[in-house]
Amino acid sequence: MPAPYSTKRANQPAVVLVADDDPVMRLLMLEMLDGVGLAGIEAEDGVQAVRMAREHSPDLILMDIEMPNMDGFAACRAIRDAANGTTVPIVMVTGGDDLEAVTNAYEAGATDFVSKPINWPILGHRVLYVLRASDAIVRLRIADAQNRAVLAAIPDSFFRMSREGIYLDYEPGRDHPGRGGHGLRDTFPAADCVGKHIADVLPDEIAERMLEQVEMALEVQQVRSVEYELVRFGEPQHFEARLVATGPSEVLGLVRDISERKRAEEQIRRLAYCDSLTGIPNRQAFLEMLERELQRSKVGNRKFAVLFMDLDAFKRINDTLGHNVGDQLLQLVSERLRETIRPSDMLSRVDTGLRVDTGARKGSESSLEARQGTNLARLGGDEFTILIPDLDRVEYALNVAHRVKDAMRRPFLIEGNEIFVTASIGISLFPEDGDDCNSLLKFADTAMYHAKNCGKNNAKLYSSSLTMQIMSHVKLEVGLRKALQNDELYLLYQPQLDVRSNEIVGVEALIRWRHAERGVVSPTEFIPLAEETGLIVPIGEWVLRTACNQARIWQRPGRRPLRVAVNLSAKQFKDENLSQIVLSALHDTGLDPRLLELELTEGTLMDDAKATLATLEQLRGIGVYLSIDDFGTGYSSMNYLKRFDVRALKIDRSFISGLPQDSENAAITRAIIAMAHGLKMVVVAEGVETGEQLVMLEEYGCDLVQGFYLGRPAPADSVTGMLQATPKIWLPLSAK
Template sequence: MSIIVIIDDRAINRNILKRLALAVAQDVKTHCFASPSEAIAFMKHQAPDLVVTDYSMPEMDGADLTTHIRAIEDCQDVPVMVITAFSDRTFRIKALEAGATDFLQSPVDHNEFLSRARNLLALRKEQLAAKSRASNLERELMNVERQHEEELRNSIERLGQVIDSLPAMVTAVDTGGRCAFANAAWGEFMNKPSHEWVGLDFYGQLTEVARERNKRLDLKIFSSGRALPPYEVEIPDPMGHIRFFLVTKSPLLDGYGNVTHVVTTSTEITDRKRAEAHLLHIAHHDSLTDLPNRTLLTLRIEEQINACRKSGKIFALHFLDLDRFKPINDALGHRSGDRLLEMVGERLQSCVKQSDLVARMGGDEFAILQTDIRGPDDTLTLARRIVDVLEEPFYIDGQELRTGASIGITRYPEDGIGSEELLRHADMAMYQAKAEGGNVYRLFSTTMDHDARQSIALEAELRHAVLSEQFELYYQPQVNLQTNEIVGAEALLRWNRPGHGVVSPLVFLPMAEETGLIIPISEWVVTAACAEAKRWHDMGHDDLRVAVNLSPTQFRKQNVPSLLEMALDNSGLRASALEIEITEHIVMHGSEVVERELKQIQRMGSRVFIDDFGTGYSSLSYLSRFSINGLKIDRCFIKNLEHDPNDAAIANAIIGLGKSLGLEVIAEGIETPEQVAYLREAGCLYAQGYYYGRPMPADQFRELLDSKSSLLVASTG
């Protein structure tokens, strides 16, 4: 079992560190203290395997605490990890000289803590094992001294062989700085046989940095007579390669207890340090582009906030989303999509200063932390540069690709004082840029936050509306232009929103599409419309039909024919009385699945109409490919029918097209008798609009059907 002592005057930090410590290994037991004195008293009776302490505490700082720990006999080489929020190296040096083993910067990266804590516990186990081996060797040496001189020489030779076989470099230096012993591992590392080191000025053979460090630490041991806690160093080998070692220094005593030599043991940990660095890099970088990820970006933002809070400087955060990336990725495949993301990352890096940071947030989203800006112009200049650079074509596998970027910008402290707040506001500004067509940048404003909160509230209310059935269908009559008889009605969705009254679908349908709530809403619409049409038939109006609108999302996410069959079966309505209205977008971008489902709907007996015909990217080819029964002329062509020759020509063309293809044509938005007369003369058979009746609740429509005459406008014509 490994014992970890945690010392921090703040309870929340102790709890966090305790949870992290318990995750280091299964056999870990923790002891937490708010008071350094209480911790010292505990360690005098129970030596831990690792101490984790905060540097800044009211009673004593981390350096003083470490000094007290090293004064405890059984804790002289216990690893001590000091956590500090100070970036000044002075505090680190002070703690190191007091005997600290390792450091972590606050706020603590959890992955880094776990990695280092595991390594220090492993080190502790190695130390205890080494102590045990040393004790055994010492006892063996004492026994050998009592034996015959020849046996003594043989034992010393065997001891040298043991030390030579250790996977560590071992040297011994006397009080004059001369080398008394060097094992084979040291000789191999320094490229000089170990026996040639004996008698040499040991420090004179080292680099200047290593010479001064070893002199200072060895002098401390000669003076105190106590071993130093293990520490890590970087040592260049004769080839100039940097290698990492864990070093321990211990005194060698004569029979009178005087320190005669300092024994230094250096165990190579280069592979371990590289593995730690690799794991830390993976945790903080995107695997595709090798750019910093959201985690590292957030850390850098926090660092900038702390620095700017002291200096009074400002920085900016650019949050950008690529335009048109999904179609490229879908059309060319993920390999080309990934390569495009890599090239975008390279271009973004070419736009920024060395002190700035480019990060990939995931998907096709990137962020840029722009530091040390002098004013708003610097921010806008960079944003314009990014837009211009990403507008340039990309060439992948000989193919020219074009994308762009929608950029949202926040500035500290104007738009937020925390990393999460700045990121959230930059994301809002990016969505505003995206909503305006993309390939632009927008600065965050407080109105965006207000709009976002309203959007969140709308989504919550909309979800509640689905569960509590706050929706209602209104019905607008559809009329035969030749007889003025009602032939059916279009079912139009309304929301009885609490506190707002009856709300038009223009307010909430975009949110429903975005959140996927359009699926349960549309299912309710179809079911309710079929049930209401069955009531008309039961009243004796069994020739009436009802039209419902279907969303493109429904064709992508559910089986539409099955939905219609269920609604017809539950209501008892015959299929021929149900008409489906879809947009040109559905058929223009429809897959084979859409084509198959539309044909299946027609085989059931229901009919399919194209709503708002002529307003989209119309193509006559889909009229022959897909199973279409009719067209609805959009109200924008009807509004100025009598005065605008272009609108009149379009309306006539659609009516003529319908006749030629055997399709029914319904004109929407009829408001005047003149429009009625024109369309009747042009050969249009059906119409709907305010002239015949506004959308009305179901009970009012039934009252209309029960009126004396089924003719809506007897005077027309």
């Protein structure tokens, strides 16, 4: 993590003003600032934010857009109008990726923006980088002011010239030859200027424009100025000539070398349009470039493509290797992108001519876009964009995307370690997919998410159907977020039968969702969505509590105890509060810990062996029953079975479905049962759908079975009735 930043007070952290009407958001932001070594002050609304900004002169302001009394846009403008608010960085917090709100924020004077929901670790780094860029701009402005003062103290070159352009007098400045004079040709000594025509001293085009301004100064009797550029000693130099009439047909000219000022101005402009981490253009530069390309393509009836690239699993790298490695990776990615995109993919149109103020013709100035190639930009985080102009065929955009994708697959060497990443790329086309910047960028983003959903490390073109899929996905996510509070989730229970005693000894709790509009939504559809959004944690806690409560109801004196099995997702298992959540559920429901079975997949157990052992030890200390679900589809390693010391494993239904005809599945099933018994583990077979399968499993020595043949998942009342009628299920088995 970067060191705490300070701009105004030595040995003291920078002060950040947090303006948000939500006290929870203010608290989270203040905690985030403290975590990166920054001090925070807070304001409850826009009016208070403006007052505190004037009173405290903070180093940076985090401003929510929607606030009472005065919204963030108005507050931003009011702060900018204050004497001490013109340069302070203002980062606006929007409610989503609303490009219109982002545009309004920049128009109000915002420096940057972040979208909700907020990625807190990334926001901390963004605040530090904005502070660093702001400090650099301040330093550059101070340097520029100092340079101006130094230049003002050094006598400028001056000359007297007639209306016809004849030098009447010439006195060079005291600069060294590389910067002196006003850019005289190296073969023409300054002392020999007197009596010569300006066209003999300066290039014809500059001489012609200078004479135009001489005539204008004599005519209007006002100061006129000309800026021009000359290449001297292999380097471009900028000069400013100021002309004032000293008589009816004579002018006095003062010439200053303004090269340093031009470089400082260019550096300031570069900071405004350049990503501070990678050195490539930022979001603002790309949006402006995209707008210009859009207008050019409309006029010229041309096509172009927008590529939106996102690194796959970049968050994992940040979480496991640290943000410093993540930042280095982003820098290497940007360098590799620059190397991968061929010059023919780049934009390099340069305005020509010489710029003259007060209405004269424009001068030659190499554009920032030409030198930096702003068809490549970093939008933020691990998101990059590429613009391909003058597109003849769609295949060319796909070729560029695949070239980039292949380049990302090569390992990156960071601190002696090889790091492997992949990229997902979405492509939108003008004019097929949209005729405005917002749509093209949004649709490329949509296509990128489609590429991720198709397995990542992929490139996909946008189509209108993708928008419908995304909208459906978003709508389903919104519904899932409300499902708990609207009591739309419920549990079904599938019996587990002891093969030897024919008794029901347990049930597995299975979650279902009855959507208000769509009806019952398949778990295969909403469980991955819950995993993706993190909702699986609160939903999993609800399942745990509901199942424990129902299991407690089923316990009766004199009856064999009934164990309830609950599946734990990978996110739940990694939750540092898991043990406390399990303890709380058992305590609140009064269920004996031995009657709660927690099912874990092989992948969950193997993800982080050290952390897994610690968590399993905590759960075993509580006394709950631990089992491995879907055994045989993951690692299936004897070694980890011994290390993790679980009590039971469940053979995946894919091995049971082919029995008894599939000899290979039969051999695998028998081997799993023998191995588990050798490790003193109980074996549960899932997906038993025929009597023949049950007979074979009994012959193999399987302990417990569950499946449609024994009982489909049913509501708690149905299971209650089954238990009250008889604790046994009588089956027509020849083996009994």
